[in-house]
Amino acid sequence: MFTAAQAAQKATINTQSNNYMFTAAQAAQKSIRKGSESVEMFTAAQAAQKA
Incomplete structure (x- = not known):
């Protein structure tokens, strides 16, 4: 899936x-x-993930 x-x-x-x-x-x-890359975009989903 590519959204x-x-x-x-x-x-x-x-x-x-x-x-x-x-x-x-x-x-x-x-x-x-699974690897770590630079954080470029902060969506609500990523914000929730970090929390």
């Missing part, structure tokens, strides 16, 4: 230890990218 949210997540740090919330978006992110 704007998943595209943003590819460029986002995947913080495995901080994944308290598992939405469809975060689940997709874990499968897309």
Whole structure:
């Protein structure tokens, strides 16, 4: 699935230890990218993930 949210997540740090919330978006992110990359976009989904 490639939505704007998943595209943003590819460029986002995947913080495995901080994944308290598992939405469809975060689940997709874990499968897309496990390595850490520079945070470029902050959507509501990423903000929730960091928290």
